[in-house]
Amino acid sequence: MTVETFKLPDVGEGVAEGELVRWLVEVGEEIEEDQPLAEVETDKALVDLPSPFAGTVTELHAEEGEMVPVGAGLVSVDVGGDEDEGAAESKSDPETTATDAAADDGSEAAAGRVFASPSTRRLARELGVDLAGVAGSGPSGRVTDADVRAAVEGTDQPTPRSPDESATSVVTERDATADAESHRESADVVTTAAEAAGRMGSADRERTLAAPATRRLADELGVDLDAVPTDERRDGEAFVTPAMVREFAERGGEAEPEAEAEAASPPAEAAPPTDDGPRPGDRIPYRGVRRAIGEQMEQAKYTAPHVTHTDEVDVTRLVETKAELESYAEAEGVSLTYLPFVMRAVTRALREFPQVNASLDEAAEEIVCHDDYNLGVATATDAGLMVPVVEDVDRKGLLDLAAETAGKVERARDRSISREEMQGGTFTITNVGVIGGEYATPIVNHPEVAILALGRVAERPRVVDGEVVPRHTLPLSLSVDHRVVDGAVAARFTNRVMELLRSPARLLVD
Missing domain, CATH: 3.30.559.10 (Chloramphenicol acetyltransferase-like domain)
Incomplete structure (x- = not known):
């Protein structure tokens, strides 16, 4: 058994530490190279940290909410055999992994690897696309979201996108071909885990916009955002708030009948919060x-x-x-x-x-x-x-x-x-x-x-x-x-x- 320890990389100039917001993997889980391991917030931004190697997670070295110094061990992975020492150093080097951790950073240090940001890699997994076979149209051959979509559609040129579609919170298209859908279901570890835990409701929309905090709340409550009823729109797309997620979860994932909606509304003093912010009595860490x-x-x-x-x-x-x-x-x-x-x-x-x-x-x-x-x-x-x-x-x-x-x-x-x-x-x-x-x-x-x-x-x-x-x-x-x-x-x-x-x-x- 060969165990590699992934250390928190320098995800931005002058950043000395980051808060581990959420683990995206667990001990015993089989992971793939470039699969997001955790969400880390620094005083600059919130980023996903991709794994530099494939294998089995053996240990998580920090708790959610803990401040982790740059260079400290974050997660250990059994890579399943002896590995070339030079390659191992390259993969565990914080300077190498920092490139993929900082989204939109055009520099790439690891030769022979597919150049793509974490959000693009996530999109590829959702659509069942092998990035190794996608020609990148970005700087230095970097694979973009448009390249991934073009690969699904079988076109030669990237599909133009509107300015707001680069936001990583947008749920990507689910009306891809049946072949891409079957690949996505087998490759997307996060979605598979959520389905195994049992999501409330069924996907009624193709796309839903929501803030990261709302998405975290939906994950915690086992709610499918695409099934949450909403009349709010952002840039022409459905938009869901934390209050909507909570109400949907309290109804057990059942859409509220339109005729009973007004009668079923709670009194004003018992109304749920309008956002996912602090509640009376909370002590909020002043950091990040x-x-x-x-x-x-x-x-x-x-x-x-x-x-x-x-x-x-x-x-x-x-x-x-x-x-x-x-x-x-x-x-x-x-x-x-x-x-x-x-x-x-x-x-x-x-x-x-x-x-x-x-x-x-x-x-x-x-x-x-x-x-x-x-x-x-x-x-x-x-x-x-x-x-x-x-x-x-x-x-x-x-x-x-x-x-x-x-x-x-x-x-x-x-x-x-x-x-x-x-x-x-x-x-x-x-x-x-x-x-x-x-x-x-x-x-x-x-x-x-x-x-x-x-x-x-x-x-x-x-x-x-x-x-x-x-x-x-x-x-x-x-x-x-x-x-x-x-x-x-x-x-x-x-x-x-x-x-x-x-x-x-x-x-x-x-």
């Missing part, structure tokens, strides 16, 4: 992504002296323009919101006020005015606030911005976004209006020097030509680093943004 967010906020608040300027803009014409463009955008497969209009207006204003698109180099004692326009979009996730960055906003059209922003926001919520996609921002926008807010005092995303909070677009009374009339307005809150941006500059910058939003036609042309 949440601690990283807190430390970043603390640094920003105590490093930069903040001042916030507020105003309100009449966006009645913007509301009309958006309504006129929605059908055109929908025909192009894009869901149009107000955000891309604001992004274009902000970029135009940043060109005129470069000190707002800046950072302070304290070591060199210089204010750096950036010539790139990379806008961060603050996004609420189940792990806390994340800020995916849309690069080169000044070079992109309205629909391109809408599609790219939606895709990155969805990947942030599903925790499948790469660390690189959240770096390099020069200005940040946060939308408090989506939850009903109007004004805020947002914290600057250090080392940037400004952040703009959007309130709720709504009809409010305004005086026009001496008469009080209803007009659609948008509250704005601009926080700045007062070391770099004076209050007068903040006001003039906001005025310019407002001027552009009042005349949205100007945002449709370069």
Whole structure:
């Protein structure tokens, strides 16, 4: 018997430890090379760790919820015989395994192996595709999700995908050929185990969107997400929340009769939580992504002296323009919101006020005015606030911005976004209006020097030509680093943004 110990690899620059969130294997289980072993959360992201070898799991060296240092033993596997020493070193080397653990990392260190991210390998197992026979269309021959789907469909070219379909939380197609289905059932260890334990309900949908926390809850309760009734939609697909999963489980996997739904609803005081968040009396570990967010906020608040300027803009014409463009955008497969209009207006204003698109180099004692326009979009996730960055906003059209922003926001919520996609921002926008807010005092995303909070677009009374009339307005809150941006500059910058939003036609042309 030859036992190899897989050590926690360095899954990101500067990461010293990770929290073992969930084991995906158990002692005695036969595993395949590249099969995900565990979910590990660092202060950068949540990643699946693939096994560098095949064999039988003999020991798990950590408990779920435990913090594991990089380089510490994680799991031992009986590989079933003597192995070439050099090959063994290569497979157990953290630098080698880190490549597959960090999704979207283009570098590959192990020669002779199929290049693919963990999410792509998972998709291949679900569809019964042997990656060794798939030609990769990605950088350096890397196999992509589109390559796997093309292999199932028997086509030569990858199938184009919409921006949001790269999120790993999306349940992949189940209407593949019967041959692919039979292969998938024999190869997908996770699905087989779930079926053996007995899933509640039967798959009524082909695809279901849900946050990772919701999927974990469904696994714990033995619920098939595709059978959970839902009226909510995300990007045209069914979306399931933790509350829906709990209700479905409490009914024993039975769909609630429509006629009895209202009568069977629990009273308001007994209603289940609307999310999978903390409950009264819980003690929540302050670590991982949440601690990283807190430390970043603390640094920003105590490093930069903040001042916030507020105003309100009449966006009645913007509301009309958006309504006129929605059908055109929908025909192009894009869901149009107000955000891309604001992004274009902000970029135009940043060109005129470069000190707002800046950072302070304290070591060199210089204010750096950036010539790139990379806008961060603050996004609420189940792990806390994340800020995916849309690069080169000044070079992109309205629909391109809408599609790219939606895709990155969805990947942030599903925790499948790469660390690189959240770096390099020069200005940040946060939308408090989506939850009903109007004004805020947002914290600057250090080392940037400004952040703009959007309130709720709504009809409010305004005086026009001496008469009080209803007009659609948008509250704005601009926080700045007062070391770099004076209050007068903040006001003039906001005025310019407002001027552009009042005349949205100007945002449709370069």
